[in-house]
Amino acid sequence: AQSVTQPDIHITVSEGASLELRCNYSYGATPYLFWYVQSPGQGLQLLLKYFSGDTLVQGIKGFEAEFKRSQSSFNLRKPSVHWSDAAEYFCAVTSGTYKYIFGTGTRLKVLA
Amino acid sequence: GAGVSQSPSNKVTEKGKDVELRCDPISGHTALYWYRQRLGQGLEFLIYFQGNSAPDKSGLPSDRFSAERTGESVSTLTIQRTQQEDSAVYLCASSLRGSDEQYFGPGTRLTVT
Numbered sequence: 001a002q003s004v005t006q007p008d009i010h011i012t013v014s015e016g017a018s019l020e021l022r023c024n025y026s027y028g029a030t031p032y033l034f035w036y037v038q039s040p041g042q043g044l045q046l047l048l049k050y051f052s053g054d055t056l057v058q059g060i061k062g063f064e065a066e067f068k069r070s071q072s073s074f075n076l077r078k079p080s081v082h083w084s085d086a087a088e089y090f091c092a093v094t095s096g097t098y099k100y101i102f103g104t105g106t107r108l109k110v111l112a
Numbered sequence: 113g114a115g116v117s118q119s120p121s122n123k124v125t126e127k128g129k130d131v132e133l134r135c136d137p138i139s140g141h142t143a144l145y146w147y148r149q150r151l152g153q154g155l156e157f158l159i160y161f162q163g164n165s166a167p168d169k170s171g172l173p174s175d176r177f178s179a180e181r182t183g184e185s186v187s188t189l190t191i192q193r194t195q196q197e198d199s200a201v202y203l204c205a206s207s208l209r210g211s212d213e214q215y216f217g218p219g220t221r222l223t224v225t
Contacts, residue, residue, distance in 0.1 A: 004154070032212060043116065043203065043216030044155075051212075090154065094212070098143065098162075102154035 002027050004093050006103035013081050014111045021076040021106050023091030033074040034092040034100070035065055044090060050074065061085070086110045114138065116217035118204050124223045125194055133189040133220045137206030142184050145214060148173075149201040158202075161187065163209065194224045 005024045013019055025031055032051050036044040048059025055067040065076045074091060091103040117136045125131050137144050146158040157171040161181040172178070176194075181187040191198055201221050205214040 009152075036216075041218060043205075043218045044214075045216070046213055049212070092155075096212070098145065098160050098168075098207075099157055100155070100214070102156075104152065104154045 002093070002101050004091050004101050004103040006089075006091055006106050008106045009104070010107050010109065012109040012111060015083050016080050019076075019078045019081045019085070019108070021089050021091075021108070023074045023076065023103060024072050025074065025091075025093045025101075026072065027093055027095070029095040031093045032096055033065075033067060034094075035059065035063070035074075035076045036090045036092060037061075037087045038090065038105075039087045047076070047089075081108075081110055083110045083112060116204055116206050116215050118202075118217040118220050120220060121218065122221045122223075124225060127196060127224055128193055130190065130192045131194055131222065133191075133202050133222070135187045135189070135204030135206075135217060137185070137187070137204070138215055140184075140208065141206035141215070142209040143207040143211075143214075144181055144187050145205040145207075146179055146187070146189050147203040147205065149203055149219070151200070155203060158189070191222075194222075196224045198222060199224045 003026045034049045035047040038044045050057050050067045088105045088107045090105045092100045094100045119134045142163045144161040147155040159179045160168040176192045179189045201219040203219045205216045207214045
């Protein structure tokens with residue numbers, strides 16, 4: 001069955017530290033992959049997406065993600081976290097249709 | 113420009129009552145989606161509208177759930193005879209035809225007591 005796993009429910013990092021949020025997927029077809037961020041009281045905002053080509057994709061707010069087919073992963077990274085990055089992050093996958101499969105999310109806390 | 117808006121932002125209702133949740137998509141977006149987000153879980157697809165095509169209702173969890181959309185504008189998600197397990201945040205999103213990028217509203221937090 002198709003699925004997306006975000007193994008870390010909560011992550012806490014200090015401001016200025018690097019960040020990596022994990023995402024693993026199980027998908028038969030070539031996946032289209034997304035990372036969304038949800039701030040408190042806000043809707044989800046697209047950070048970045050991968051369809052094909054270069055496996056390292058750049059997104060907004062200084063985020064990047066790397067698609068690794070051999071590991072079925074699409075981890076999100078940021079070299080230096082800001083306090084405003086505290087939010088919940090969702091990984092999602094689709095085969096190119098409108099039906100996304102979302103992970104359960106990772107809540108990021110940033111320490112001053 | 114204006115984003116996707118949803119109302120109400122919060123709704124508390126008694127078990128057994130009916131509720132209506134509203135979504136105003138971004139103007140010009142032909143596609144509209146409803147999702148349910150239960151506490152500690154990912155987003156669960158409910159229904160998809162694309163223009164005047166028949167909606168994809170495959171994600172609706174029971175016949176107590178229904179949704180309508182007027183043309184390419186407002187959509188209403190109705191939950192009849194609410195149950196406690198219906199408590200969740202209901203998110204609406206819209207997108208341009210042929211686009212994979214969905215724009216989300218802030219959601220409606222539904223609490224069934």
